[in-house]
Amino acid sequence: MSDTMLILFSGVLGLLVVASGVGFALGRRVRTPAGRATVDNLNARIKAWWLMVAVFALATTLGSTVTLMLFALTSFYCLREFLSITPTRAADHNAVAAAFYVFIPLQYWLIADDWKTLFSILIPVWAFLLLPVLSVLRGETADFLARTARIQWALMLAVYCISHAPALLLLEIEGFEENFLLLFFLIAIVQLSDVLQYVFGKLFGKRKVAPRVSPAKTWEGLLGGGISATLIGAGLWWITPFQPGQAAALAGAIVIAGFAGGLVLSAVKRSLGAKDWGTMIEGHGGVLDRMDSVSFAAPVFYHLTNYYFAA
Amino acid sequence: MLATLVGELLYGVTRFLVGGHSIWRGSQPEARQRIYFANHASHLDTMVVMAALPPRLRATTHPVAAADYWGRGSLRRFIALKVLRATLVERGGSEDPLAPLRATLESGESLVIFPEGTRRNESRPGNFKSGLYWLARDRPELELVPVYLSNLARAFPKGALIPVPITCVAHFGEPLQVEEGEEKDAFLARAHAAVCALAPQELADE
Structure with missing residues (x-):
């Protein structure tokens, strides 16, 4: 970790200490049940921040490969959350499998490989065209456009968009x-x-x-x-x-x-x-x-x- | 030792892929002798129910698995018998198919059964077979806990080669018992309704 990063993470550490202190003080003062719920949620959030900051700091210390793996994992969980509450069907199975098992690893590998042009078009062009093909082969036409659009949206947001954060390392x-x-x-x-x-x-x-x-x-x-x-x-x-x-x-x-x-x-x-x-x-x-x-x-x-x- | 390791690995992979956490409504994860009965949508169902149980309950709970599938091949046998410690049952055999289940209950341990008998490719469970009724009537002291597994038909539909990461949840409900003089069909309908009642919106939408 460089000196600048060290200074920055020390600053973040300071913020977290202050936030935890404020959360603790609020917890002792609050009386109403509604206020209690808000403060409990606040303290749960602060606790989660400690963990998220620690993970982020560790990944950046360990270098670009680990940082890419962290963001790939983040994309994986975001895509899982998105598709879990999105009504996909059994006929979408192959398209969903390709989104998870092909496009997440490939998108992040392209960043690791410094292949900027393909990184920019992999999902908007290749996945855009391939996913509906995988679905249509199953022959189920009901709700086809909506089903395809949902999976494409999920992949664009959870993988393509989020991958632009670690792609900053390429500039x-x-x-x-x-x-x-x-x-x-x-x-x-x-x-x-x-x-x-x-x-x-x-x-x-x-x-x-x-x-x-x-x-x-x-x-x-x-x-x-x-x-x-x-x-x-x-x-x-x-x-x-x-x-x-x-x-x-x-x-x-x-x-x-x-x-x-x-x-x-x-x-x-x-x-x-x-x-x-x-x-x-x-x-x-x-x-x-x-x-x-x-x-x-x-x-x-x-x-x-x-x-x-x-x- | 090897079985424990393989078990932890399989439960770890299951959690990573499909989450598989539990929600208890109307019952608690207590160490009582029980029959957990669940809807059946995928090959992952057994793994998800077992992963959702706390380890101390898992140690005394045996999923019921079909001998014609899980009894074949040394790897499947190892996973079924050593890792999941399943009770194997013959489908369509001539002798009493419930005998191995009764033996497990006799030893004081719990069972996980899928009363539909086979996987279905939709979220609404099909009709229940009568095994649950006969087991429950013989041992009225048992708690019959309904379980609804959500999203499994989407995570690993019948005919698919590999599961996809879609979050699945095991919903545990309030225990039932066979009532005095209750007929088989009436009880099975009630048990079926108890499983459906645990389903989040997804059944209401259809």
């Missing part, structure tokens, strides 16, 4: 060596934006952004959390190849894309009749509940950085 930027810092920048801004929107929403939230889609999202939370996360992004310019103003603009883009991802995936989840994607991360729900904003922010940040900064 070649003049005078900038440590691409792990770009990955750290993306993940830190997305997650801080989510957390700060939650905190601002709980403290000041009144006007709901989209009450039917996601009742917890408020304008106060979005603006307060989004602006704070953007400022933090600007303050982190020294770890990136960007100027402070550029870092703020990119952090702003990450915040907006992340918010959009959270909103869209919340609508998808509700259309499927679920409140959470899963139960794997206590307090948060499923893995996809934590990765929804990353799935939208990662490709946006990857392409903006690639277009404006990469050689």
